[in-house]
Amino acid sequence: MPLPGIASTEDVLTMTLPDAVVGMTMDELEALPVTEFETSTIWTEGPQVFRGVRMVDLLAHFGIESGTLKLTAANDYSIDVPVDSFTDDGAILAYQRNGQTMTLRTKGPLWVVYPYDSSPKFQSEVIYSNSIWQLDRMSATE
Template sequence: MKNLLTVIWIGLLGLFPALANAEDRPLLTVTLPDRVVEMTADDLAALPVSKFETETIWTEGVQQFLGVRMVDLLAHFDIDEGTLQLTAANDYSITLPVDSFRADGAVLAYERNGAPMTLRSKGPLWLVYPYDSSSDFQTEVIYSNSIWQLDRISLIAE
């Protein structure tokens, strides 16, 4: 009976690969001129971690975000100029100049309130700003740049 259950379990994993290695699935695909890098949750967590609390116009109450600052992600890939295209799971995209990111600004959040974000909760990644920390982060431009369900970033060749 134990062998039969093992065979069934292995068969289910083949049918549902997301169950097999959910932690190994890429959360973010970064496309650079010379390569494409798929980053898992572990890859992102290995970068410098940023954590802050803020209110957003899309949620109720103070939210806690954990992720990597965009300036740290860009430094990781040696990106210091150009334009980025950030794209969500539903193919919504925005473009931002690399020099628009600052050390106290945008965070590529992979956790909200202590839990990974799902598509239903604006994940897997959400570009958020510490909105409460400065009026600089309370503008229509910043709000429109706060893309959620983010799963792709491309450096656009200039």
């Protein structure tokens, strides 16, 4: 389902790779393997259901195996995350929360979310800092 005001053919994520810049539409993100989980967050009230693509699957899609990933939000806030910190049981790039696409007002269009309730390892300041919302750009460095 496209975001309000954003056609499904418009890029919601720009990925800068060492040799190319690739835009991804919501349809293209939704075509990748889907993961969904329920968790509470420190930014929302009550359990939330997040749906998206595992970060490890997104990185594999682009052939990114090492280095650092710079994640940047619509307001230019950015963080650097080691690629090897993403795990199969960890972060997803969420494009839905509680069955709804996310707008800028609701922390979208994309939000890096961890299954915080599943393990104490996802309840640290580092993990909370990595949980960037309003994400619209990623840049891979070796």
